[in-house]
């Protein structure tokens with residue numbers, strides 16, 4: 001066995017980090033800062049639970065990185081504490097519903113509530129109705145309140161009928177003694193409008209809005225986290241301030257700020273620097289922005305990627321804003337180069353351009369040339385064209 005000092009895995013070197021995991025997505029902060037109002041609203045809606053009553057249903061809205069999940073987790077911890085003090089029974093089940101069908105959501109809730117020694121609810125062969133019956137049976141075995149927390153609730157297929165059933169379960173006698181509260185979390189402010197009138201009526205939720213953080217609020221949040229993640233004096237106040245300002249520009253997203261801090265620390269380590277400065281933050285911001293953009297582009301369909309690529313080529317050549325006809329002609333060349341069959345009509349390309357505009361990849365501008373030319377749309381790329389072009393459209 002070689003000496004420990006010869007083992008490369010034990011050579012930690014110098015690092016600006018003392019606890020890098022504090023910047024990871026999975027880290028649960030001990031303190032929630034700058035969300036007092038939202039916490040008060042949450043507490044008012046949930047207080048009945050602590051007295052053994054049915055709470056209000058709640059919908060939490062806000063952009064990505066606004067702290068919806070973090071604050072919700074914190075509130076659940078606080079509720080368990082409060083219920084412990086008053087000796088009130090409480091059960092909670094939290095679920096991220098991304099890409100889930102209603103059946104899968106209910107099945108997962110049943111299995112989470114079931115004893116680990118009990119059989120799992122089967123993945124095949126039974127209906128959502130069967131799963132709901134099993135869910136009510138599990139809920140009714142519990143005393144006190146059962147809270148169902150559905151994160152990214154707008155992603156659930158057939159959410160309308162599911163929400164109707166769940167929110168009527170007590171009134172219809174499906175539940176005999178347990179109380180049920182539902183907390184939904186969503187990025188999509190139009191979620192409520194997608195529900196039917198009868199579901200809106202029975203769900204009757206309290207709404208809590210998480211507005212984007214401003215630069216000052218982000219500075220407080222990031223300083224607090226940096227004190228845990230970095231060694232003493234290993235990051236300057238100016239660097240944190242700059243990081244907060246950059247994340248505030250990007251729709252007030254705290255996750256973005258934490259990602260930049262982590263990348264900046266890594267850059268400092270790579271260069272062997274002892275202190276994270278504004279230069280490291282600027283560098284890191286580009287890396288993080290690039291990573292986010294690449295991720296968003298990779299979520300597009302192959303046709304959309306070709307159209308976006310075409311827009312970026314035009315942008316680099318200063319030929320934007322461009323009309324659909326001009327875009328179409330270059331688009332067919334781009335397709336030929338990568339061996340993709342192009343869409344056969346300018347109309348279908350225009351439909352994709354409209355979709356790309358709605359998703360924030362492109363800008364659509366209306367031109368009105370009066371009687372002579374009429375009205376038409378022109379398009380330009382709204383993302384950094386150089387980054388778009390770095391990713392081959394066929395990747």
Ligand SMILES: Nc1ncnc2c1ncn2[C@@H]1O[C@H](COP(=O)(O)OP(=O)(O)OP(=O)(O)O)[C@@H](O)[C@H]1O
Pocket residue numbers: 024025027028029031032033034035062063064065066067068069070071186187221254255258
């Ligand atoms: N007020 C806050 N105090 C401390 N940390 C926070 C606060 N707000 C957000 N964070 C941290 O920022 C990150 C993003 O927050 P969170 O995951 O709660 O956002 P979200 O609103 O759920 O976003 P998404 O819609 O993308 O799921 C997390 O790491 C969280 O710990």
Ligand SMILES: [Mg+2]
Pocket residue numbers: 068069070151
């Ligand atoms: Mg979340």
